[in-house]
Amino acid sequence: MIVAMQVGATEEQIDAVISAMGEAGVDVHRTTGEFQTILAGVGPTAGLDLTKFEMLPGVLHVHRISAPYKLAGRAWRPEGTVVEFRNGAAIGGEKVAVIAGPCAVENREQIFAIAACVKAAGGEFLRGGAFKPRSSPYSFQGLGIPGLELMREAADANGLCVVSEVMEIAQIEPMLPLVDCFQVGARNMQNFNLLRELGQVRKPILLKRGIAATVEELLLSSEYILSGGNYEVILCERGIRTYETSTRNTMDISAIPVLKKLSHLPVVGDPSHGTGRRDMVPAMAKAAVAAGADALIIEIHPNADKAVSDAAQTLFLDQFEKLVAELRVLAQAVGRTL
Numbered sequence: 406m407i408v409a410m411q412v413g414a415t416e417e418q419i420d421a422v423i424s425a426m427g428e429a430g431v432d433v434h435r436t437t438g439e440f441q442t443i444l445a446g447v448g449p450t451a452g453l454d455l456t457k458f459e460m461l462p463g464v465l466h467v468h469r470i471s472a473p474y475k476l477a478g479r480a481w482r483p484e485g486t487v488v489e490f491r492n493g494a495a496i497g498g499e500k501v502a503v504i505a506g507p508c509a510v511e512n513r514e515q516i517f518a519i520a521a522c523v524k525a526a527g528g529e530f531l532r533g534g535a536f537k538p539r540s541s542p543y544s545f546q547g548l549g550i551p552g553l554e555l556m557r558e559a560a561d562a563n564g565l566c567v568v569s570e571v572m573e574i575a576q577i578e579p580m581l582p583l584v585d586c587f588q589v590g591a592r593n594m595q596n597f598n599l600l601r602e603l604g605q606v607r608k609p610i611l612l613k614r615g616i617a618a619t620v621e622e623l624l625l626s627s628e629y630i631l632s633g634g635n636y637e638v639i640l641c642e643r644g645i646r647t648y649e650t651s652t653r654n655t656m657d658i659s660a661i662p663v664l665k666k667l668s669h670l671p672v673v674g675d676p677s678h679g680t681g682r683r684d685m686v687p688a689m690a691k692a693a694v695a696a697g698a699d700a701l702i703i704e705i706h707p708n709a710d711k712a713v714s715d716a717a718q719t720l721f722l723d724q725f726e727k728l729v730a731e732l733r734v735l736a737q738a739v740g741r742t743l
Protein backbone atom coordinates (compact mmCIF):
# COMPACT_ATOMS: atom_id res chain seq x y z
CA MET A 406 0.00 0.00 0.00
CA ILE A 407 1.02 3.62 -0.59
CA VAL A 408 0.06 6.38 1.82
CA ALA A 409 0.60 9.85 0.40
CA MET A 410 0.68 12.48 3.13
CA GLN A 411 -0.67 15.96 2.54
CA VAL A 412 1.79 18.72 1.72
CA GLY A 413 2.65 20.21 5.11
CA ALA A 414 1.68 17.15 7.17
CA THR A 415 3.41 17.37 10.55
CA GLU A 416 5.99 14.91 11.88
CA GLU A 417 3.47 13.87 14.58
CA GLN A 418 0.87 13.04 11.95
CA ILE A 419 3.43 11.09 9.93
CA ASP A 420 4.57 9.21 13.04
CA ALA A 421 0.97 8.34 13.90
CA VAL A 422 0.42 6.87 10.42
CA ILE A 423 3.68 4.91 10.61
CA SER A 424 2.57 3.48 13.98
CA ALA A 425 -0.85 2.53 12.65
CA MET A 426 0.74 0.79 9.68
CA GLY A 427 3.17 -1.02 11.97
CA GLU A 428 0.29 -2.18 14.18
CA ALA A 429 -1.41 -3.57 11.07
CA GLY A 430 1.68 -5.73 10.52
CA VAL A 431 3.18 -4.02 7.49
CA ASP A 432 6.80 -2.90 7.05
CA VAL A 433 6.96 0.83 6.50
CA HIS A 434 9.43 2.46 4.10
CA ARG A 435 9.39 6.23 4.18
CA THR A 436 10.37 8.65 1.47
CA THR A 437 10.50 12.35 2.17
CA GLY A 438 10.15 14.32 -1.02
CA GLU A 439 10.61 18.04 -1.45
CA PHE A 440 6.94 18.69 -0.78
CA GLN A 441 5.38 15.47 0.29
CA THR A 442 6.07 12.40 2.41
CA ILE A 443 5.09 9.04 0.99
CA LEU A 444 4.91 5.87 3.05
CA ALA A 445 5.05 2.46 1.41
CA GLY A 446 3.60 -0.40 3.40
CA VAL A 447 4.91 -3.81 2.41
CA GLY A 448 3.39 -6.96 3.83
CA PRO A 449 -0.03 -8.51 4.38
CA THR A 450 -2.13 -5.60 3.15
CA ALA A 451 -4.65 -7.61 1.13
CA GLY A 452 -7.22 -7.86 3.90
CA LEU A 453 -6.68 -4.37 5.31
CA ASP A 454 -9.41 -1.76 5.27
CA LEU A 455 -7.55 1.17 3.75
CA THR A 456 -10.19 3.73 4.70
CA LYS A 457 -8.95 3.35 8.27
CA PHE A 458 -5.70 4.96 7.15
CA GLU A 459 -7.36 7.47 4.88
CA MET A 460 -9.15 8.94 7.92
CA LEU A 461 -5.95 9.65 9.84
CA PRO A 462 -5.00 13.33 10.13
CA GLY A 463 -2.56 14.54 7.48
CA VAL A 464 -3.26 11.73 5.01
CA LEU A 465 -3.97 12.77 1.41
CA HIS A 466 -4.78 9.40 -0.11
CA VAL A 467 -4.12 5.70 0.27
CA HIS A 468 -4.02 3.10 -2.44
CA ARG A 469 -2.99 -0.45 -3.04
CA ILE A 470 -0.02 -1.25 -5.23
CA SER A 471 -1.05 -3.76 -7.82
CA ALA A 472 2.44 -4.28 -9.29
CA PRO A 473 4.37 -7.15 -7.67
CA TYR A 474 7.23 -4.76 -6.85
CA LYS A 475 6.40 -2.14 -4.24
CA LEU A 476 9.43 -0.03 -3.38
CA ALA A 477 10.82 0.00 -6.91
CA GLY A 478 7.57 1.40 -8.30
CA ARG A 479 7.39 5.06 -9.18
CA ALA A 480 4.44 5.68 -6.85
CA TRP A 481 6.73 5.56 -3.84
CA ARG A 482 9.04 8.29 -5.12
CA PRO A 483 7.18 10.06 -7.92
CA GLU A 484 9.90 12.66 -8.39
CA GLY A 485 12.56 10.00 -9.05
CA THR A 486 15.62 8.92 -7.11
CA VAL A 487 18.94 10.68 -7.39
CA VAL A 488 21.81 8.58 -6.02
CA GLU A 489 24.58 10.78 -4.68
CA PHE A 490 28.28 9.95 -4.47
CA ARG A 491 31.50 11.56 -3.32
CA ASN A 492 33.01 14.50 -5.22
CA GLY A 493 29.51 15.76 -6.05
CA ALA A 494 28.83 12.93 -8.50
CA ALA A 495 25.24 11.76 -8.87
CA ILE A 496 23.18 9.38 -10.97
CA GLY A 497 19.55 10.23 -11.64
CA GLY A 498 19.73 14.01 -11.86
CA GLU A 499 19.72 16.29 -14.86
CA LYS A 500 23.32 15.44 -15.68
CA VAL A 501 23.94 12.19 -17.52
CA ALA A 502 26.77 10.51 -15.63
CA VAL A 503 29.66 8.75 -17.35
CA ILE A 504 31.04 5.52 -15.92
CA ALA A 505 33.99 4.18 -17.87
CA GLY A 506 36.92 1.86 -17.46
CA PRO A 507 38.26 -1.50 -18.47
CA CYS A 508 36.26 -4.69 -18.34
CA ALA A 509 38.91 -5.95 -15.90
CA VAL A 510 41.60 -4.20 -13.90
CA GLU A 511 44.85 -5.60 -15.29
CA ASN A 512 47.74 -3.61 -13.85
CA ARG A 513 48.73 -0.27 -12.38
CA GLU A 514 49.77 1.40 -15.60
CA GLN A 515 46.53 0.40 -17.35
CA ILE A 516 44.16 1.58 -14.65
CA PHE A 517 45.99 4.87 -14.03
CA ALA A 518 46.01 5.72 -17.75
CA ILE A 519 42.30 4.95 -17.96
CA ALA A 520 41.41 6.92 -14.84
CA ALA A 521 43.20 10.00 -16.18
CA CYS A 522 41.30 9.66 -19.46
CA VAL A 523 37.90 9.30 -17.74
CA LYS A 524 38.61 12.40 -15.69
CA ALA A 525 39.83 14.42 -18.66
CA ALA A 526 36.71 13.50 -20.62
CA GLY A 527 34.50 14.75 -17.78
CA GLY A 528 33.44 11.35 -16.46
CA GLU A 529 32.74 10.82 -12.77
CA PHE A 530 33.06 7.05 -12.31
CA LEU A 531 35.84 4.54 -12.92
CA ARG A 532 34.57 1.04 -13.62
CA GLY A 533 36.58 -2.16 -13.66
CA GLY A 534 36.14 -5.73 -12.59
CA ALA A 535 38.41 -7.26 -9.97
CA PHE A 536 36.19 -10.33 -9.61
CA LYS A 537 35.23 -11.44 -13.10
CA PRO A 538 32.40 -13.82 -13.94
CA ARG A 539 33.83 -15.63 -16.96
CA SER A 540 32.11 -18.22 -19.09
CA SER A 541 35.23 -20.37 -18.99
CA PRO A 542 37.00 -21.26 -15.75
CA TYR A 543 40.28 -21.07 -17.70
CA SER A 544 39.81 -17.39 -18.62
CA PHE A 545 41.32 -14.57 -16.53
CA GLN A 546 39.29 -14.35 -13.33
CA GLY A 547 40.40 -10.90 -12.17
CA LEU A 548 43.05 -9.56 -9.78
CA GLY A 549 40.76 -9.65 -6.75
CA ILE A 550 41.28 -7.24 -3.86
CA PRO A 551 44.78 -6.10 -4.98
CA GLY A 552 43.16 -5.04 -8.26
CA LEU A 553 40.52 -3.09 -6.39
CA GLU A 554 43.19 -1.38 -4.32
CA LEU A 555 44.87 -0.24 -7.52
CA MET A 556 41.57 1.03 -8.86
CA ARG A 557 40.85 2.91 -5.64
CA GLU A 558 44.26 4.59 -5.86
CA ALA A 559 43.77 5.53 -9.50
CA ALA A 560 40.26 6.84 -8.81
CA ASP A 561 41.38 8.89 -5.82
CA ALA A 562 44.26 10.39 -7.77
CA ASN A 563 41.68 11.68 -10.27
CA GLY A 564 38.71 12.49 -8.03
CA LEU A 565 36.61 9.64 -9.43
CA CYS A 566 34.21 7.16 -7.82
CA VAL A 567 34.74 3.39 -8.12
CA VAL A 568 32.19 0.94 -9.50
CA SER A 569 33.11 -2.75 -9.34
CA GLU A 570 31.34 -6.07 -9.48
CA VAL A 571 30.64 -8.15 -6.40
CA MET A 572 30.04 -11.82 -7.16
CA GLU A 573 29.39 -13.29 -3.77
CA ILE A 574 28.45 -12.40 -0.21
CA ALA A 575 31.96 -13.04 1.16
CA GLN A 576 33.35 -10.31 -1.11
CA ILE A 577 31.11 -7.56 0.26
CA GLU A 578 33.07 -6.82 3.40
CA PRO A 579 36.57 -6.59 1.87
CA MET A 580 35.17 -4.53 -1.01
CA LEU A 581 33.27 -2.05 1.18
CA PRO A 582 36.14 0.37 1.89
CA LEU A 583 37.34 0.23 -1.73
CA VAL A 584 34.23 0.84 -3.83
CA ASP A 585 31.64 3.61 -4.05
CA CYS A 586 29.14 1.41 -5.83
CA PHE A 587 28.75 -2.35 -5.99
CA GLN A 588 27.88 -3.73 -9.41
CA VAL A 589 25.75 -6.86 -9.55
CA GLY A 590 26.39 -8.54 -12.86
CA ALA A 591 23.86 -9.97 -15.28
CA ARG A 592 24.67 -13.49 -14.15
CA ASN A 593 23.89 -12.63 -10.55
CA MET A 594 20.72 -10.62 -11.08
CA GLN A 595 18.76 -13.44 -9.50
CA ASN A 596 21.27 -14.43 -6.84
CA PHE A 597 18.69 -13.61 -4.22
CA ASN A 598 20.93 -14.30 -1.23
CA LEU A 599 23.49 -11.82 -2.55
CA LEU A 600 20.77 -9.24 -3.26
CA ARG A 601 19.32 -9.57 0.25
CA GLU A 602 22.75 -9.08 1.76
CA LEU A 603 23.29 -5.98 -0.39
CA GLY A 604 20.03 -4.68 1.04
CA GLN A 605 21.84 -4.40 4.36
CA VAL A 606 24.71 -2.39 2.88
CA ARG A 607 24.57 1.39 2.87
CA LYS A 608 26.28 1.93 -0.46
CA PRO A 609 24.70 2.21 -3.91
CA ILE A 610 24.15 -0.90 -6.01
CA LEU A 611 24.26 -0.95 -9.81
CA LEU A 612 22.02 -3.86 -10.73
CA LYS A 613 22.40 -5.24 -14.24
CA ARG A 614 19.59 -6.90 -16.11
CA GLY A 615 20.03 -10.65 -16.46
CA ILE A 616 20.72 -12.02 -19.92
CA ALA A 617 17.22 -13.47 -20.17
CA ALA A 618 15.39 -11.36 -17.61
CA THR A 619 12.21 -9.41 -18.19
CA VAL A 620 11.87 -5.84 -16.99
CA GLU A 621 9.54 -7.06 -14.25
CA GLU A 622 12.12 -9.60 -13.07
CA LEU A 623 14.75 -6.86 -12.95
CA LEU A 624 12.45 -4.70 -10.84
CA LEU A 625 11.65 -7.61 -8.53
CA SER A 626 15.38 -8.21 -8.08
CA SER A 627 15.84 -4.56 -7.15
CA GLU A 628 13.06 -5.06 -4.61
CA TYR A 629 15.25 -7.58 -2.74
CA ILE A 630 17.78 -4.80 -2.15
CA LEU A 631 15.26 -2.02 -1.50
CA SER A 632 13.25 -4.04 1.01
CA GLY A 633 16.39 -4.39 3.13
CA GLY A 634 16.44 -0.61 3.48
CA ASN A 635 19.11 0.12 0.87
CA TYR A 636 17.23 2.56 -1.34
CA GLU A 637 20.20 3.43 -3.54
CA VAL A 638 19.72 1.07 -6.45
CA ILE A 639 20.61 1.93 -10.04
CA LEU A 640 19.23 -0.27 -12.82
CA CYS A 641 21.25 -1.19 -15.90
CA GLU A 642 20.14 -2.28 -19.36
CA ARG A 643 23.06 -4.26 -20.80
CA GLY A 644 21.43 -6.24 -23.56
CA ILE A 645 19.53 -9.48 -23.50
CA ARG A 646 19.96 -12.73 -25.36
CA THR A 647 17.66 -13.07 -28.34
CA TYR A 648 17.66 -15.01 -31.61
CA GLU A 649 19.70 -12.21 -33.22
CA THR A 650 23.36 -13.13 -33.67
CA SER A 651 24.82 -10.04 -35.36
CA THR A 652 25.51 -8.46 -31.99
CA ARG A 653 26.69 -10.18 -28.79
CA ASN A 654 23.42 -9.22 -27.08
CA THR A 655 20.38 -7.31 -28.22
CA MET A 656 20.39 -3.97 -26.46
CA ASP A 657 16.82 -3.36 -25.40
CA ILE A 658 16.75 0.42 -25.68
CA SER A 659 13.01 0.47 -25.08
CA ALA A 660 13.61 -1.00 -21.63
CA ILE A 661 15.06 2.40 -20.66
CA PRO A 662 11.84 4.44 -21.03
CA VAL A 663 9.84 1.47 -19.73
CA LEU A 664 11.94 1.37 -16.54
CA LYS A 665 11.81 5.15 -16.18
CA LYS A 666 8.04 5.01 -16.35
CA LEU A 667 7.53 2.08 -14.01
CA SER A 668 10.21 2.94 -11.48
CA HIS A 669 11.77 5.91 -9.71
CA LEU A 670 15.20 4.28 -9.84
CA PRO A 671 17.91 5.73 -12.11
CA VAL A 672 18.69 3.78 -15.27
CA VAL A 673 22.09 3.20 -16.87
CA GLY A 674 22.73 2.09 -20.43
CA ASP A 675 25.60 -0.30 -21.16
CA PRO A 676 26.29 -0.16 -24.89
CA SER A 677 29.49 -2.22 -24.50
CA HIS A 678 27.86 -5.45 -23.32
CA GLY A 679 24.70 -4.39 -25.16
CA THR A 680 26.41 -4.84 -28.52
CA GLY A 681 29.71 -6.62 -27.89
CA ARG A 682 31.15 -4.64 -30.82
CA ARG A 683 33.38 -1.60 -30.63
CA ASP A 684 31.99 -0.13 -33.85
CA MET A 685 28.43 -0.24 -32.53
CA VAL A 686 29.08 1.21 -29.07
CA PRO A 687 28.83 4.92 -30.03
CA ALA A 688 25.48 4.52 -31.78
CA MET A 689 23.92 2.65 -28.88
CA ALA A 690 25.41 5.01 -26.31
CA LYS A 691 23.67 7.86 -28.13
CA ALA A 692 20.45 5.88 -28.40
CA ALA A 693 20.52 5.23 -24.65
CA VAL A 694 20.91 8.92 -23.83
CA ALA A 695 18.16 9.83 -26.29
CA ALA A 696 15.94 7.21 -24.64
CA GLY A 697 16.39 8.80 -21.21
CA ALA A 698 19.29 6.96 -19.60
CA ASP A 699 20.68 8.67 -16.49
CA ALA A 700 24.19 7.33 -17.06
CA LEU A 701 26.28 5.27 -19.44
CA ILE A 702 28.74 2.55 -18.52
CA ILE A 703 31.37 2.06 -21.20
CA GLU A 704 34.41 -0.22 -21.48
CA ILE A 705 37.63 1.52 -22.49
CA HIS A 706 41.31 0.55 -22.61
CA PRO A 707 44.50 2.21 -23.94
CA ASN A 708 45.28 -0.97 -25.83
CA ALA A 709 41.73 -2.11 -26.45
CA ASP A 710 42.64 -4.92 -28.85
CA LYS A 711 44.78 -6.49 -26.17
CA ALA A 712 42.34 -6.13 -23.27
CA VAL A 713 42.29 -9.41 -21.32
CA SER A 714 38.51 -9.51 -21.39
CA ASP A 715 35.84 -8.09 -23.67
CA ALA A 716 38.44 -6.66 -26.09
CA ALA A 717 36.06 -6.67 -29.06
CA GLN A 718 33.64 -4.27 -27.39
CA THR A 719 36.23 -2.06 -25.70
CA LEU A 720 36.82 1.46 -27.03
CA PHE A 721 40.28 2.97 -27.43
CA LEU A 722 40.75 6.06 -25.32
CA ASP A 723 40.56 8.47 -28.26
CA GLN A 724 37.32 6.86 -29.42
CA PHE A 725 35.89 7.34 -25.94
CA GLU A 726 36.93 11.00 -25.84
CA LYS A 727 35.28 11.62 -29.19
CA LEU A 728 32.12 9.81 -28.11
CA VAL A 729 31.78 11.84 -24.90
CA ALA A 730 32.13 15.08 -26.87
CA GLU A 731 29.33 13.95 -29.20
CA LEU A 732 27.17 12.80 -26.32
CA ARG A 733 27.52 16.21 -24.71
CA VAL A 734 25.85 17.82 -27.71
CA LEU A 735 23.18 15.14 -27.84
CA ALA A 736 22.39 15.42 -24.14
CA GLN A 737 21.54 19.08 -24.58
CA ALA A 738 19.15 18.26 -27.37
CA VAL A 739 17.17 16.00 -25.01
CA GLY A 740 17.14 18.46 -22.12
CA ARG A 741 20.05 17.00 -20.17
CA THR A 742 23.65 17.91 -19.50
CA LEU A 743 26.67 15.63 -19.62
Ligand code: PEP
Nearest residue numbers: 508590591592613643678
Ligand atom coordinates in the same frame (compact mmCIF):
# COMPACT_ATOMS: atom_id res chain seq x y z
C1 PEP B 1 31.02 -6.29 -16.90
O1 PEP B 1 30.49 -5.20 -16.60
O2 PEP B 1 32.18 -6.39 -17.27
C2 PEP B 1 30.16 -7.50 -16.90
C3 PEP B 1 30.67 -8.71 -16.69
O3 PEP B 1 28.88 -7.20 -17.19
P1 PEP B 1 27.58 -8.15 -17.34
O4 PEP B 1 27.32 -8.67 -15.97
O5 PEP B 1 26.55 -7.20 -17.82
O6 PEP B 1 27.92 -9.22 -18.33
Ligand code: MN
Nearest residue numbers: 508704714715
Ligand atom coordinates in the same frame (compact mmCIF):
# COMPACT_ATOMS: atom_id res chain seq x y z
MN1 MN C 1 32.96 -6.69 -19.59
